[in-house]
Amino acid sequence: MHTPLVSVIMPVYNVERFVGEAICSVLDQSYRHFELIIVDDGGSDESVAICKGFSDSRIRIVHQANRGLAGARNTGIDASQGKYIALLDSDDRWDADKLLLHVIHLEANASVDVSYSGSRMIDANGRPLSVAMRPRLMGITPAHILQRNPVGNGSAPVLRMAALERAGFAHPDEPSRRCWFDESFRQSEDIELWIRLAAGHGCRFEGIDGLLTDYRIVGGDLSANIPRQYDTWQRAIGKALGYAPALIARHGRAAAAFQLRYLARRAVQLGDAPFATSLLRQALALHPMMTLTEPAKTAQTAAAALAARLLPRAAFAKLVSARLGTAAAA
Structure with missing residues (x-):
């Protein structure tokens, strides 16, 4: 060969x-x-x-x-x-x-x-x-x-x-x-x-x-993994700080905000509205400009968190499967 x-x-x-x-x-x-x-x-x-x-x-x-x-x-x-x-x-x-x-x-x-x-x-x-x-x-x-x-x-x-x-x-x-x-x-x-x-x-x-x-996308212990996923992402950023300090200083806060918004969507897809809302609030605190630079995606995440809170669980699960999937982009 x-x-x-x-x-x-x-x-x-x-x-x-x-x-x-x-x-x-x-x-x-x-x-x-x-x-x-x-x-x-x-x-x-x-x-x-x-x-x-x-x-x-x-x-x-x-x-x-x-x-x-x-x-x-x-x-x-x-x-x-x-x-x-x-x-x-x-x-x-x-x-x-x-x-x-x-x-x-x-x-x-x-x-x-x-x-x-x-x-x-x-x-x-x-x-x-x-x-x-x-x-x-x-x-x-x-x-x-x-x-x-x-x-x-x-x-x-x-x-x-x-x-x-x-x-x-x-x-x-x-x-x-x-x-x-x-x-x-x-x-x-x-x-x-x-x-x-x-x-x-x-x-x-x-x-x-x-x-x-x-x-x-395969179901599992995604709920427990969300905090761990953010922790390991932060470890990766901390490692990058050693060889690209200027990059992290300039873009690190926005990067963390986008990651938190992504994880908020993950939490939404699990039907965990309080956790999703908390993550989205953290994202907005880090990078409030995302409401202006990406208003549609940010608003969609907020609306999805609200739907998770208000809709019956079965109805929301059907909505997630049909519209959101379980790995939406940040």
Whole structure:
């Protein structure tokens, strides 16, 4: 087998319900010159057995004790051979032309280090929700990465390995282990790396047209995770303060406000109106100008919080499913 141009990295941990669909979306790509590195992160269900059921010479399965998403991605990247690294979480899926379009983009634009696309939202059963991630595509600065994370999710980007290498480092407790994602993060590991690439290493981000990733929303302990998600996001900002102090000083408050508004929408989608209202108030206190710069989105968040308070729970849940999805943008 010739050295693949693209290495697809797929961490797998207790996703037996979805992993087959994710693998099929890779094997169905119109672009064929890839390897799929599946990293078994020490789960306990039938996920790995499902992975082994696919007979394709481009698939490699790497086994490890549980390290979390960041650690599984690092293991996969370290085992990769490709010029480009494509990330796909094992509960998401891709449009059939995704890799082809990103390869065309990166091959034609040598100065672009990270190529990404928009994403559709799907529910646990694979049905499309009425919301999507339609990010800014051009003119991306470190401030855009910090404030709005146009990459959107971990299944959207394709990165140059050469750019990743600029941000690589030795694991603090295992010096022989090469890392790109910070394994001390169990949430916000994506945005931590994107900020570090853009602000710390001058990497250029650019998007391409189309909703090329299906980003799956699966229920769980999201309510308990909202405070933890904000805490880990703040950790990422604190880390960035060490290498990009001017960026954080200028844009940190607005970035925190947008993050809080995003989390307010998450709380709304759970029907937790008091928590959503509290988060939105914190966002407005940090960055009151968002009522002028983005009045529609801010008003929509406030109205949704009010609806969560006033509507019967079943009626509100139906509204969320039909109109909001469960991962609206910030």
